[in-house]
Amino acid sequence: MRTTHRRRTTALAATGTAALALVLTACGGNPADSGTASAAAPAPTTAAQSTPAATGATTSAGTAPNTAAPSGAKTGAGAGAGTSTPSARPTGATQAPADPAAASAPLCAVKDVAISAALQDGPPYTHLVLTAKNTSGHSCRLSEYPRIRFLESHRENVPAVAKSRPAAPVVLTAGAPAYALVKLSDGGVHENNEPVTAFSVALDGGSGPATVKAPGNGGIAVDPAAWATGYWTYELRNGADDF
Incomplete structure (x- = not known):
């Protein structure tokens, strides 16, 4: 009798457990499984929220400032190359002397x-x-002005x-002189004044200074x-050689 009673109790317990499982299945399944599936599924708004962020990153890269040097810098450098010291050599044509000889x-x-x-x-x-006297015994022509160098520290003439440019070239017959006025300073004692006891003069005809x-x-x-310096x-002449 006791054995039969135990078998009935076990059968009833198994039947109750099976019925409970059927009820839970009908109500949506195991709560633990439902929670796991819910967490694994992506939220509908997640992709929508990530789209603006990605779009914003692309726009930012597209509007990055240009790091190339501005064209003005090159112009400034050119302008810088465009500001050079003009030549001291006067311009203008010298008239030919009337005498062909x-x-x-x-x-x-x-x-x-x-x-x-x-x-x-x-x-x-x-x-x-400056006085240049023709000692050659024949006529010769003085070109423009004397090329004077007063100081070794200043290599330019x-x-x-x-x-002071004359209307025609200066042609010296044998024994004839020509003149050139030369300004030394503005007078008085000045810190830029330098003493000179001898200096060099070169002519376009060559043979050294x-x-x-x-x-x-x-x-x-x-x-x-x-x-x-003035021209030869x-x-x-008053006026033309006053400087």
């Missing part, structure tokens, strides 16, 4: 002339006069004054910021 005269070389210097006017001495002794016991004082002329 004079036009064909060779250029005077340094060996053809004797060049000397003398102070002009009184103190303060601001100008000197003393600049010429355009208004001549060394000219500076006038005065102590030489002359020159100012690189103020010096200038037959005589000094």
